[in-house]
Amino acid sequence: MDAIILQILNGLDKGSAYALIALGLTLIFGTLGVVNFAHGALFMIGAFCAVTLSRILSISRTYVDETQKDFLGRPLEVKVPYAHDIFGPEMGAAIIDWAVPLSILFAIPVMIAVGVIMERGLIKHFYKRPHADQILVTFGLAIVLQEIIKYYYGANPIPTPAPAAFKGSFDFGAVIGFDANTIIYPYWRLVYFAFAAVIIGAVFAFLQFTTFGMVVRAGMADRETVGLLGINIDKRFTMMFGLAAAVAGLAGVMYAPINSPNYHMGMDFLVLSFVVVVVGGMGSLPGAVLAGFLLGILESFASMKEVINILPGINQIIIYLVAIIILLTRPRGLMGRKGVMEE
């Protein structure tokens, strides 16, 4: 029993990342009808927003402290981040420590800008082109974005730690009545899951309860009619692209402490996210979220020792296997709508 709970928990953080990326992909697909292969790159850019902010915060000035000596007896060179000067030593240290959560504030405008520029500058011109062209141009864009990041940040993963308050693990088993230390779970992953849940809830609430969201949903259902009613639907769809980019970016920001950002992390997630979208049903937002968590949990179950002993290698292929079975038996995916990308 405790093993099962542990696997479900393990699946949640990966599942959250899948769900967030798939949610953004589906938003773009549902509104603009574009298959965005560059979405993984947006996730990666988000993660690098966290890297950038923590680097900016720790920019330091160096001065020579005459009172302290290093081991050779020379005056010690001390590095002091400017943040300490501006906010005072304690506050400054706290800000640097909390760089990753603070990056959320930094990443939202950056990602919305990236998304809007991408849509207005490039993707706008591809609405009327075949899906193959959309896939290809966004694939090319993904390569370019990835290489630009690689040029500036190098090819190696950059460790980006979570705030010290979230280091260590949470003894989940003790809380719900199992023996201590049977189900332990890193705090940051809990934070990630909670964060993902909040974001997903916010996106759904935005679409469901605001006028803007209502118009967007109407546009998803019938773009032409909404346009005929005198609403500038293109502008709103562009905003939705920005929103989707922000969702992917935030998923990336918070994922940075779990997996040190490197330039190809987006591509690694992208393939899986596409599978998630297809399993959930193209164009279905709840489907994307459901499938994201489902596949994340399934993957972590498949990597249990007991399962691998029976079916070696199943943990590597389970997601693809599920996708193939779903596509062949339920072509529309778990919650796909009728008439959306049937062919």
Place this chain on the structure above:
Amino acid sequence: MLGLGKKDTTLVLLVACLTMLAPFLLNPFPEGSAMAQFNAGYPDLMQRFVIFGIFAIGFNILFGLTGYLSFGHAAFLGIGSYAAVWMFKLLSMNVIPAILLAVVMSGLFALLIGFISLRRSGIYFSILTLAFAQMMFALAYSVLTPITGGETGLQLAPDDPRVLDTATSASGNIPVPGLFGMEMRDTAKLELGSWVFTFNVGYYFSAIVMLISFYLAIRIFRSPFGMMLRAVKSNQQRVNYTGLNARPYTLAAFVISGMYAGLAGGLMASMDPLAGAERMFWTASGEVVLMTILGGAGTLIGPVLGAGMIKYMENIISKINSDILHSWFAFLPDGLEDFMVAIVYPFIGKGWHLTLGIIFMLVVIFLPGGLVEGGQRIARLFRRKKQAKGDDASKAKQPAE
């Protein structure tokens, strides 16, 4: 000739001439000169030109004719490589059985995968093929290690059985792949003044295989079968309404293009007898898509051009470093020189993927037909100018009606 129209015959002959004379054509700069780094006439690179040419020709039969965008074609390349290496290990170092097994095995896998994937079309087909390829990559990397060699890849070993051949050569080394006594790595060098031309057995073998597969591809393009595939691309519904089942045709195209990929994989293993799982990774599948699109999908010569261009860029651009750049811009004033170097630097050396991505995007945006369409547009521009002149002249002569 050989059942080809006049235009196609010229095309085949042209390609034949180019490939046969490649060691000369690709080495236009004398050895040791500043431009020698742009020479591409060394065996390793020339082999890659033709082998990836075969891969792209095969991919084009599927994507160019039917419009089905497979994102998992590298899987067949990998299977071909593994099959060929196993043939070297078990049977003999002759490349013919190795390549035959490579083609057959990849054909079988393509039949299975195609049968399942082709139930869906459009984006779903792309994702299904991607899923299959990633699955095979993951399996080859982990569980199937006894068959695939896992992370280290599949290599020849001195204690392989090699039923029809000696396990080790006379000198006690592992023998190298060959064709009836000729070793694939045998090269002859011809020095003419300061030029050095290299002729490699492996290259010529691959080039001949490529010419044969190019010829077959043309026959497929011109056959009723090829017309049928094009019909599927332009409107599958209409094909269905005329009472034809498109599935067998697309499946045949998928299997053929899978076999081409297997052939390329087999050749790759014949040139260098090892096979690794990274050949099946999805970026490798993306690469063949890039090649085909860059050259021109649906055209005969496009994929070969695209493959050649990407492989050339990969080799040449990634070799350039900042010293070379400085020597190029040396004629400029110092400040301007540094500025130019700083601008160009991200695109060369390790940054060649960036260049590739940008070129690819530009091609997809402005030239969906690839390099071939670009060439045609330029040709049309010239022709129109000529025609315009001709029209003026003829108008003057024609009497009013």
